Amino acid sequence: MTNLDEWLSVLNPEQRAAVVHQGSPLLILAGAGSGKTRVITTKVAWLIKERRVDPESILAVTFTNKAAREMSERARRMEPRAERSVLRTFHSFGAWILRRNASLAGLDSNFTVYDDDDSVTLLSKAMPVLTRQQAQGAVRKIARAKDYCYSPNDSRLVEIDPDPDFADVYATYEKRLRDTGNVDFGDLILLPVRLLNSDATVRDRLTRRFSVVMVDEYQDSNVAQFEFLKAVTGPGSYICVVGDDDQSIYRFRGAEVRNILTFSENFPGTAVIRLERNYRSVAPILSIAGHVVENNEGRLGKTLIAERGAGKKPVLVFLRDQDEESSFCAELIQNAQKKGVPYADWAILYRTNAQSLGFETEFLHRKIPYRVVGSLKFYEREEIKDALAFLALVANGRDEVAFRRVVNKPSRGLGEVTQDKIVSEARKALFEGVAGADGNFDFGEKADLLSAARRVLEGLPKKARSGLSEFITIVESLRSLIGDAPPVDDGDEFAGLFPAHATTGDVPLPDAERQSVGDSGAIVPDSSKKKGAVGLAVFVERLVESSGLLAYHQGQDEVAGTQKVANLQELVNAASLYSADRAGLTEFLEHIELDRSMVEDDDNPDSVTLITVHNTKGLEFPRVVITGLESGIFPRDDKAGDDLEEERRLMYVGCTRAMDELYLTSCAARRLYGRTAFMEPSKFLREIDPSDVQVLGRAPRGFTSFTARDSSLDGGSTGGRSDVSGRPLHGESRGGQDSLGDSVPRRDFAELAARWKVGRKLFHDDYGYGMITKAFPTDSEFVVMVRFESGGERRFLPKYQAKDLMLVEEEGL
C-alpha cells in the first residue's frame, strides 16, 4: 500500500513530524487553518497501518459531534479499520463508559441525559423556595462546579459562588438527580472520572485498552476533562493533544486555557510541534487576525504564515446604524451574486444571537436565501421535548422531570399537587429500597413513578383518578410494546459487553457495539441497524398519538399556525433508523441528547450563513462579514483582563474563518433594548494595522480612511458633510437606488448631480478606489466617468449602479 506514502507526502514537514512522532507526550500547537484535522486523521491511519496499532486501542476525543464525525469519516477513508477506533466527543465517550458501568456509577441502566432546562425543573421541584430564575442561576453554577470537578462538599465551591448556601443547593440537586437515575451533561465527564479514580479494575481495563489517546481542540478542555484525560491514560499510553491557545473561547463555560499552556508541565517530556502554515486565508486577513491577538498576554505565541500569499485587502466599513449595516451586507452579497458568487460563500458573523434579527428581516425582504445557525433548536421545541420526555419516561420510570412534563399534557386534571404526591410516594420507596440494600442499589419497581402512581390512585379525587389511570394505561401499553420492563439492576445486563468486574483484559465488543462506536455520535446509525428500522418509528408514532400529544399540538397548530405536527413527524422519521426494542430506544435518546446539531435542511444549499462568532469555530467561508464591531457589543464593555483577552481571541477566530474576503462593520448608533445608543468603534479595530484595511464610510476620529491619506488631492472640497442628509455613504448608495430608482418619480438629474460630483472619491467592488473625473447628463441618463487607482477609467450610470459605486465620505481627518 503506497496510499499512506501519498497521504504523508502531501503534508508539510511539521505536519509529517506530528504524524510520525512517538515515544513521548505530544502537544501540537495548530494555528487556524493549519490542517490539524488532516494531521489527526493521518496519524490514526498511520498508527494502524504503519505501526500496527490495534484500531480498538485508539481513542480520539473532540468537543463537537460535527468534528467527531468528520474525524471519523476522514480516518476511515484513509484506513477502513479506523472504524473500530473510538472517535467520539468527550461527552459521548463519557456516556459510553457509564452505559457499560451504570450500576457501579449509581445510575439507571436506561439513564437519559438531562439538559439544562430539565435540570432547572428538577432543582425547582427539589427546592420549591427557589424562583425559577434562582434555580437557573444555581444550575449554571452547579454546571460550573462540575466543570471544575468540585463536589458539593468541596471548599473551593466558594470560587464559584461565595454564598455558603450554594453547597446545600448543589447537594440537594445532586441527590435528587441521583434519585432519578439520570445524569446531566457535567456528569458525563465527572462520573467517569470518579468511577475510574475509585475503581481500579475498571480503570486498569480502560487504560490497557487505549494505548493511544488523542484530544482535539484541547484549548477548550476544562478541569474535569483534564482529569478525565489523566484517568484514561496510564504509564503505557501515548498521549497527543492538539489545540490553539489563541482560539480558546469557552472560558465562560469552564474551559481552562491553562490546560494547554501548562500541558508540558503536566506531562513531562512533552514534545511540542507548531503548525503555523495557514492554507485557508490570504495574507492580509491573517495579518489583521495576528495583530489583534498579539495584544493578548497569556499566550504561547504563534505567527501564521499565509501559504496562499497576497489577496484582497479586508474592508473596514463605518455605518450609521444597524439598518445600514444589514442593507450594506445585503448589497455586498447581491452584487457579488450577480457576478456569480454563490450565496453560500458568505457568512455574516455577530457577537450575540439577537443581532441576527435585522439581517433576517433585510434578507427576507430582498429574497436573499439564508440559514441561521444555532437558533431555533429543533430538539428544544416544546412539542419535541414533550415527545422525548414521554419516550424517556418509558425508558426510565424514575425520570421525575419527564413524568411531570407529560403526565398532564394534554390536561388530565393532574395538577402540581397530585404530581408532588406521586413523586414523593416514589421517592419514599426509593429510600426504603436503598436502606435495605447491601452496598448495591436496589430500587425495586416501587420507585417507578408509574407504580407509585398506581399506589396513590385510590386516595385521589374522582377527576384526577380517572385522568391518572388513563395515563398509566397509556404508558404501560407502550412499555409492553417496546419490550421488557426495565431491569432492576444493570450489573449483569452489560456484563457480556463490558463486564463491570472482568478479570480478563480487553473484552472485544460485540458487533452492535462496534457499530455505534465507529458511528461516533451521529444521529443516524449504521445502515446495518436498518433491519429494526421502521420499528422504532412505528413505536414513536404510536406514542405520539396515544399519549394525546399529537392531538394536543394539532390544536396548537390550528390556533397559532405553528408547525408542531410536522416537527413531530420529523422526530418520528428520525427514529426509523433505530431498532424497535429497548436498546434501540435508549440509543435513540442518547444520540438525540448528545447531538442536537440540527439535521441540515438541504432545502436550499445555496444560502448565506448567519452565525454567532462562537459557532464558527472550525468552519471556513470564502467571504466573511464580522458585524457589530462596536464597544459594548464586541467586546462587551464590561470585559477586562482575561475576559477581554477571550473576546480578542473570539475576534481572532472570526477573522481566521475568512478565506478570500473579510469585511468588518461598525455602526455609529444602534437600537438596543428599544432605545438608540451611540456607539464607539470596537477597541479591536484600533489594534488593526491601518495599512491592512481599506476604510469605507464615515471614519470616526483616529481612523484613517483613504480620503484622509490623500486629502491633498482634493482639498476637502466635499467638506465631509456635503451630503444633504448627512448620511454616510451606504445610506446614500442604497437610498439613491431605492428612492430614485423606484418610488420617487423623476426629479431630473439634480439629485444625482448633487451627489455625483467631479472629484469625489468612491470605491468599486472590483476596481477598488477611484475618483469621478467627469459627470454629465445625456438626454436620457446621468453619466459619470471614474478613474481608478488601479489604473483605467470607466463609465457608469449612477442611477442604476449606485450600489456598485460606494462614495467615500470625507471626515475624521
Add this chain to the structure above:
DNA sequence: GACAGTGAAATTTTT
C-alpha cells in the same frame, strides 16, 4: 388550572 396583564431584564453556550 388556564389565561391576560404587568414589570424587570437583556452574552457567548461545542455537550
Add this chain to the structure above:
DNA sequence: TTTCACTGTC
C-alpha cells in the same frame, strides 16, 4: 423592543 416570569382573576 422583546421576552419571560410572576400575579391575580375566572
